[in-house]
Amino acid sequence: MSSQPVSFEESVPDNLKGLVSDWSSDVQTFKVRWSKAMMWIFLVSDTFIFGSFLSAYMAVRLTTTEPWPNTSEVFALHVGGADIPLLLIAIMTFILISSSGTMAMAVTSGYKKQRVRTGVLILLTALGGVAFVGMQMFEWSKLIFEEGIRPWGNDFGADQFGGFFFMITGFHGLHVSIGVIYLTTIAVRVLQGRYDRLDDYQIVEVAGLYWHFVDLVWIFIFAFFYLW
Amino acid sequence: MYEGQALYHPKGWWGRYVFSQDHKVIALQYICVALAIGLTGMFLSLLMRMQLGFPGLFESIDAGNYYQDVTMHGMIMVIYLLTALFLGGFGNYLIPLMLGSRDMAFPFVNMLSFWVYFLSVIILVCSFFVESGPTGAGWTLYPPQSILPGTPGADGAGILLMLGSLAVFIIAFTMGGLNYITTVLQSRAKGMNMMRMPLIIWCLFLATFLGLLAFPALLVGAIMLIFDRVLETSFFMPEIFKGGEVLNYGGGSPVLFQHLFWFFGHPEVYIIALPAFGIISELISCHARKNIFGYNMMVWALIAIAGIAFIVWAHHMYVAGMNPYLGFFFATTTLIIAIPTAIKVYNWVITLWNANIRMTVPMLYCLAFLITFLIGGLTGLFLGNVAVDVPLSDTYFVVGHFHMVMAVSPVLALYGGLYHWYPSVTGRMLDDRLGKIHFWITFVGTYLIYFPMHYIGFLGVPRRYYSNEQYDFIPESVNDLNQFITVCALIVGAAQFILLYNFIVSAVRGKEAGSNPWGACTLEWQTLESPPGHGNWGDKLPVVYRWPYDYGLPGATDDFVPQNIPDEQIT
8 A cells, every 4th residue: 555656635735735626626716605705805905905005104104304203102191190101092902802802702603693692792893893983083183182283294293194193093993983884784684683584694704804804904003103 | 696695687777777787787888988988088199199290280289288188098098998998898798607607796796886987987077177177197197296286187176086086996996806806716607617717717817806906005095195185294295395485295205106106007007918818818719719728827827927017016117216226126027027928928829820710800809919919018128127218218119118018909909809709799790891991900000100109219209298399309300200100090090980880880780690600619608598698597507517728629520619518418
C-alpha cells in the first residue's frame, strides 16, 4: 500500500482541499445563502470606502503644514473638576462592542429558533446603536459649540482636523443609524413570526455580519483618530 | 429571488416593460440609456474637433465651452457609456443566460440599479442647463482648479452636479455589481463549474470586482471635493493666493486627490477593457469555428491583470511631483501587466491559426480589435516608462494612445458584441451589407483620426488647449493635420447613424434569425424559446456537460456541440 503514489487530492491538507473543491464545484461556490454571500461582497466593497477615507486622513495628517491638534486634549471630558481624556469615547466604544455581543447571542438563539429571545436581543443591539449615535451627537455638539471646531478650521491646530473628524465619524454614524433601522426591521419581522413560518433565521446572521463590520470599522477609527 | 422562492412574475405593461425585474429588460434599458448619453458624448467630441480643425468657425465655441465639451465628453464616454453599457448592458443580459440561471440573484435590487443609474444620467444632463454650465475641469477633475472660480462650472452648480452624479452612479453600480458577483458565484447551472464558464463571464465577473473595489476611492474623493467646494474644508486645497489675496484654504494635499482618482481611474481602464476582452474571446472562437486557445491561461491572465491593475495607478501621475522612486515602482508594475495582456493577444491570434474563419461582421470587429488593441498597447509601453512619459505627458500622443487602447478598442468589441447578440435579443439578424459599410468607415476612420494625433504629440502639441495659434513651437502643418482629423471625425460620427438605422429597421424587417444563427456553443443560444422568455428556461433548468468552446469536435454531427449536450448525444 505504501508504495502507491499519493494523488494530488490526498497530498493537500484538508482545509485547502475544501477550498479547492468549493471553488471548483458547480451551482454554488460557497455553501451559504445568496443574501449572506452578497452581504460579504458588499462589506468588502465598503471596507474600501472606509480604507480610502482613513488613508486619505493619514496622508493629510502626515503632510499638513500646521501641527495636528493634541487629541487627548480635544476629546477630553471635564468631569468633577478634572479633564479626563478619552472618557466619553471609552464609554461609546464599550457600548458598541457590547452591542456586538448581544448581536452574536441573537444569531445563536436565531438558529435555535427562539423567536422572542432573538427579537429582544436584536432590539437590545439596536438600542446600543441608538445610544452610540446619541453619544456621538453629544460629542459633536460639544466639539462644535463649546470648543468651536468647524469642518473648515479650529483653534487647536491644522484645519483638516475638523473636516476629517466630522466626515469620517459622520460616515460611520450614518452606517450605525442605517444599521439601527435595518436591525429594527429584522427584529419586528422576527417577533411577528415571519422567519418561523419560513423556518429560516439566516437573515439574522446576515444583519449580524453588517453590525459586526460597523463595529470593527469603529475600532480602526477609534485607534487612528483618538489614540494616534 | 431567494433560492427556492418562486420567480417574480410581472403584472401589467408597467411591470413588464418599465419597472421590470427581468434581467433582459433591465439590460436593454441600460443599453438604450447608455447609447443615448453616448451619442451626446460623441456630439460633444465633434464640437471639440470643429474648434481644433477650424478655429473660430463657430463663434459660440469659446474657451470655456471648449473645456466643458472636453470634460463632459471624457466623463460621459468612460463612465456613463462604456462602464454602464458593458456591465449594466452586456453583464445583465449575458450573466444569467450564459450561466443557465433564471434571473439575477436579487432582481429587485437589479431594477433599482438601473433606475439609480438613470437618475445619475439625469443629474449629469441637468448640469448642461444650469446657469454656470457643466464643469470644465477636465474629466480628471483635479483640484484646486476644478473648484476655484475661473474654471467653467466651478462657481455655479456645474462641478457639484458632476460630483453628485458620480456618487449616485457609484451607488447604482454597487447595487448592480453585488448582483453580478453573487449570481456568478452562487447561481450557476448544474455542471457549470468555474472553469466551464464562458470567458466573457470571467471577464464581467472580474471587471465587476474591480469596480466594487475601485469606485469607493472615487466616491471618497468626490465627497471630499464636494466638502472643499461647499464647506471650504481644505482636504485637497493648499494655501492659494489669488489677485494678491489669500483664499480661505490651506494645508491640504492636491496630489492626494490624484491618488484617490487614479486608484479608481486605472482599474476603471480594465473595467472597460476586460468585458471587451471577453466579447472578443467569445466572438473569435465562435466565428472562427475553433476552440479558444489556452482557456486556463486566459483565465489566469485575466486574474493577473485584475490583480496588477490595482498597483499601477500612479503611472498617470509621473509629472505630478511624486517621489521619483515611486515612479520606478509604478513603471515596473506597468510593464509587468503587459505580460498577461500579451498572453491574451497571442492566444487570440493562435485561435485564428488554421481556423475556419468566417468573415462575418462580428469577426471583422474582432480582427479590428486585435490590431487596434495591439497598437494602443504598444504606445502604452512608451508612456509607462517614466523617462519617455515625462516629455510626452499631456501631449496629443497621450490622447492618441488612450483613444486607441480604451476608446476605439472597447467600442469595436462593443459593436462586435452588438452584432453578435442582436439576434438573441430581437430574433432577427442585423443587415449584413449596412453592417460592413458601418464597419469599414468606423475602422479606417478611427485610424485616420488617431494616428495623426501620435505625430502631433511628438511635435509637442499639448492636449486640452483651446487654440494652437499663438505658439511658436507649433508648426503650421499641425493645423492642416487637425483639419484632416476633424473631417474624418465628422464622417465617422455620421457613420454611427448607419448602425442606429440598422438597429431600428432590422428589429422589424430583419431576416428571421432562428434559435442559434451563429452556431454557438454557449447556453444563451440554447433556450427553449428564442428570443428567451421570462425565466429563460421554461420548466427545466439546463445541465452543463462540457466547456463552452467545443467547435469542430471529431466525430460530432455538427461542427459545434452546445454546452448542454451530453457525450452520448453528440453523434
